[in-house]
Amino acid sequence: QSVLTQPPSASGTPGQRVTISCSGSSSNIGSNYVYWYQQLPGTAPKLLIYRNNQRPSGVPDRFSGSKSGTSASLAISGLRSEDEADYYCAAWDDSLSGHWVFGGGTKLTVL
């Protein structure tokens, strides 16, 4: 059971807009930044969004992040086949001396 809750799956057709949610609590998302990682099959995770809504250089602006209260979302617009991957949210959790936590991950399928 992950500290952050994500839907296990999401899907969309090419060109569509898809959102993935991430729900936490006051000790993590509610008081700290949210990060999003993309993991393509057989590869290491890649930073997609940092500090709730910032994109690293090289990440297409089709990817966007937002946060409200104890929840966050990743939106992918103009869906492409290469976006098919697992997506994870992450945040620092202030409980028990502090530690990083991930969501359970969402497998995105491009139909």
Next chain:
Amino acid sequence: EVQLVQSGAEVKKPGESLKISCKGSGYSFTSYWIGWVRQMPGKGLEWMGIIYPGDSDTRYSPSFQGQVTISADKSISTAYLQWSSLKASDTAMYYCAIRGYSYPAFDYWGQGTLVTVSS
């Protein structure tokens, strides 16, 4: 160029000990937190803990406290993840990552080390 190069795949028996490594290059090893992440077969990512090589400040995630040991050797720019007695449930891919080199996040990742524990 920042690189994190992890040690190769391991096959061990239950009860054996193991130490895997993550060698950093292309940056100041002592200036950035290094994290370790577990990914069990077909499952999601789990933070295990982090270490600041500059002073060896180490923080463990509650689920991994007492189960593993995270350490670093500044002289050879290498971080370690260690088990004293492996269990079959330790079978997983393990990743290291550094925080904050280009962005305030874990932004560079190693290639992963696959650990298989089987009798």
